[in-house]
Amino acid sequence: MIQTIKEIYTYREMIFSLVRRDLKGRYKGSILGFLWTFINPLLQLVVYTLVFSVILRNDIEDFYLFLFVALVPWLFFSTSVAGGAGCIWSQQDLVKKIYFPREILPIAFVTSQFINMLLSLLVVLAVILITGKGINLIALIYLPIIMIVEYLLSLGIAFITSAVTVYVRDLEYLLGIITMAWQFLTPIMYSIDIVPENLLPIFRLNPMTPVIIAYRDILYYKKNPEIDTLFHAVCIGLVLLFAGCFVFTKLKRHFAEEL
Amino acid sequence: MDTENAIEVNHITKSFKVYLDKGSTLKEKVLFRNRRKYDSRQVLNGISFNIKKGEAVGLIGANGCGKSTLLKLLSQIMYPDSGSIVMQGRVSSLIELGAGFHPDMSGKQNIYTNASIFGLTRKEIDRRLEEIISFSELEAYIDNPVRTYSSGMYMRLAFSVAINVDADILLIDEILAVGDANFQAKCFNKLREIKSNGTTIVIVSHSLGQIEQICERSIWIQNGKIRASGIPYDVHPQYLEFMGNRSLPQEKKETEERAQNGDGKSKPDIATETKTLPRRWGNGKARITSIKLLTKDNIEKQIFSTGDDVYLQVDYDVIEEVKDADFGIGIFRGDGLRCYGTNTKIEQFPVFHLKQSGQMRLLLQNIPLLPGEYWLDIAIESERAIPVDYWSKAYKFQIFSIIEDVGISRINHKWMIEKQE
Numbered sequence: 069m070i071q072t073i074k075e076i077y078t079y080r081e082m083i084f085s086l087v088r089r090d091l092k093g094r095y096k097g098s099i100l101g102f103l104w105t106f107i108n109p110l111l112q113l114v115v116y117t118l119v120f121s122v123i124l125r126n127d128i129e130d131f132y133l134f135l136f137v138a139l140v141p142w143l144f145f146s147t148s149v150a151g152g153a154g155c156i157w158s159q160q161d162l163v164k165k166i167y168f169p170r171e172i173l174p175i176a177f178v179t180s181q182f183i184n185m186l187l188s189l190l191v192v193l194a195v196i197l198i199t200g201k202g203i204n205l206i207a208l209i210y211l212p213i214i215m216i217v218e219y220l221l222s223l224g225i226a227f228i229t230s231a232v233t234v235y236v237r238d239l240e241y242l243l244g245i246i247t248m249a250w251q252f253l254t255p256i257m258y259s260i261d262i263v264p265e266n267l268l269p270i271f272r273l274n275p276m277t278p279v280i281i282a283y284r285d286i287l288y289y290k291k292n293p294e295i296d297t298l299f300h301a302v303c304i305g306l307v308l309l310f311a312g313c314f315v316f317t318k319l320k321r322h323f324a325e326e327l
Numbered sequence: 328m329d330t331e332n333a334i335e336v337n338h339i340t341k342s343f344k345v346y347l348d349k350g351s352t353l354k355e356k357v358l359f360r361n362r363r364k365y366d367s368r369q370v371l372n373g374i375s376f377n378i379k380k381g382e383a384v385g386l387i388g389a390n391g392c393g394k395s396t397l398l399k400l401l402s403q404i405m406y407p408d409s410g411s412i413v414m415q416g417r418v419s420s421l422i423e424l425g426a427g428f429h430p431d432m433s434g435k436q437n438i439y440t441n442a443s444i445f446g447l448t449r450k451e452i453d454r455r456l457e458e459i460i461s462f463s464e465l466e467a468y469i470d471n472p473v474r475t476y477s478s479g480m481y482m483r484l485a486f487s488v489a490i491n492v493d494a495d496i497l498l499i500d501e502i503l504a505v506g507d508a509n510f511q512a513k514c515f516n517k518l519r520e521i522k523s524n525g526t527t528i529v530i531v532s533h534s535l536g537q538i539e540q541i542c543e544r545s546i547w548i549q550n551g552k553i554r555a556s557g558i559p560y561d562v563h564p565q566y567l568e569f570m571g572n573r574s575l576p577q578e579k580k581e582t583e584e585r586a587q588n589g590d591g592k593s594k595p596d597i598a599t600e601t602k603t604l605p606r607r608w609g610n611g612k613a614r615i616t617s618i619k620l621l622t623k624d625n626i627e628k629q630i631f632s633t634g635d636d637v638y639l640q641v642d643y644d645v646i647e648e649v650k651d652a653d654f655g656i657g658i659f660r661g662d663g664l665r666c667y668g669t670n671t672k673i674e675q676f677p678v679f680h681l682k683q684s685g686q687m688r689l690l691l692q693n694i695p696l697l698p699g700e701y702w703l704d705i706a707i708e709s710e711r712a713i714p715v716d717y718w719s720k721a722y723k724f725q726i727f728s729i730i731e732d733v734g735i736s737r738i739n740h741k742w743m744i745e746k747q748e
Contacts, residue, residue, distance in 0.1 A: 085443040093432070164404065
């Protein structure tokens with residue numbers, strides 16, 4: 069375990085260059101290039117605003133923002149889990165021919181998605197400032213914490229999905245549906261308060277519930293997240309990370325043969 | 328582990344499951360669990376060897392013998408079923424060139440990506456960048472996207488990165504056929520330089536010539552086991568002979584077909600005779616009968632002095648007409664180092680049509696070899712380099728000298744030192 073971490077540290081440049089290649093390569097050839105990273109979330113925000121303030125009216129104040137501060141972290145999570153499932157499969161030439169710590173691939177994938185989320189959050193913050201909604205600076209201190217927790221959580225699950233996909237190819241497609249259902253079981257489009265009492269245990273088990281609640285507390289309600297929400301998130305995050313590492317270590321030995 | 332060893336391999340075995348009908352979808356995995364049929368194929372079957380630090384070893388063997396699998400086990404891409412592999416030092420494997428190249432990125436950016444996959448840190452890459460670029464000879468194009476490169480340029484860039492990764496142990500799989508002849512020579516010189524710096528090298532190649540040029544030792548793997556191991560000059564003839572015998576049935580069929588077409592006479596089956604003779608193979612249509620080394624006064628000798636004129640005289644019998652033939656020789660030092668090799672085809676001689684027995688003479692002018700024991704290989708080949716009679720270690724001779732200069736051969740030279748008053 070410690071040796072693996074050491075090795076990943078020696079290969080840190082590989083993580084950086086894979087992330088760089090992904091971010092730079094993604095919009096290569098388009099006219100606006102890297103600007104798309106900002107334009108994309110901005111346009112999404114415009115669409116949500118139009119839909120929810122004109123067509124689907126809602127009594128939640130600034131519903132587009134209510135939705136968006138939860139949707140951005142959710143998209144990071146779901147892409148890491150579902151998109152990340154294929155990250156080893158799609159690099160099979162590398163895996164079959166070159167030795168490097170296999171953990172690098174999911175780490176690089178999730179990190180690249182994470183940076184994307186950061187850039188989208190910049191757009192969100194800009195919108196919050198421009199619309200005069202305001203920011204609670206003390207609450208903002210909690211933002212990096214919850215982001216790191218979400219990163220570890222996503223990484224843990226990405227470890228599992230990417231490793232299992234090597235053996236069972238269907239998982240990648242299955243995950244498309246699973247994450248969609250998962251999205252509706254997470255308080256993203258609605259508040260946790262409207263969830264019926266008898267369904268709450270399910271929501272408590274959902275690792276993304278405390279994360280989304282914390283994001284919304286910080287960015288939308290402008291208040292510090294509750295300590296037990298944070299504690300709940302950290303615990304689930306760590307458990308999933310360790311579970312992910314365990315599964316990955318078990319499965320990675322035969323990657324080259326299965327691919 | 329012995330501190331002198333860079334690699335220790337102990338009784339490793341590896342088998343693959345070969346699915347006859349590979350179902351990798353969930354449905355098939357769950358529903359047809361017991362119905363899935365597979366053969367277990369034993370690829371490596373108890374292999375053990377040690378490689379000393381600074382040693383260069385070639386792995387040879389027929390396709391599918393397990394040599395590439397062995398290299399993958401050494402590079403930790405796969406793990407053995409049983410047995411152990413212990414290695415000391417940083418391992419770098421040149422199995423795949425240009426890993427992670429992105430066509431839209433510039434040559435320079437791709438150097439960074441590619442080198443990082445070999446485990447280099449940014450600082451280390453910065454330090455090597457100039458050398459990598461100059462080695463690839465792509466200075467003028469290094470900021471262009473690699474999609475604009477020709478395939479030769481692409482491979483040159485990829486190889487330059489790979490070869491400049493400093494490692495204690497270098498594993499190489501069939502990748503030395505890169506670029507034009509010039510660049511290949513450069514790669515070889517670089518490999519020799521790396522070796523002289525004390526790097527341990529393991530090469531998998533079908534080109535025995537490449538292995539002879541670099542390695543002190545060849546390991547011949549056959550059906551997952553080590554069949555022979557030793558200096559290349561001893562192992563390779565055995566291997567070639569074995570391979571020659573394996574392909575013999577086909578060759579025979581061809582000549583039979585030709586005989587049926589009526590354009591060839593029936594020939595005595597010389598090929599079976601070569602089977603019993605070690606270090607000699609070929610289709611037997613012509614046969615070397617005597618080899619002599621002579622001085623310019625036609626006196627047969629086996630010991631010469633550096634700088635002597637040496638006449639090689641080879642007599643041969645022709646059993647069946649050989650079209651488009653060429654003659655070749657190789658000179659090897661006693662330890663297996665190839666000192667020189669050439670043939671009439673390389674030197675662009677018109678091909679010969681051998682119809683009847685004859686004699687070939689070759690003058691080795693002022694033979695520059697330094698003192699030692701040498702072996703001669705003599706070969707007659709027909710079109711497409713099919714050996715007619717290849718006689719390895721056919722003749723042994725010795726060279727002596729009164730001057731105590733060192734090396735392989737005396738390079739023609741002249742000292743020019745200004746007189747000091």
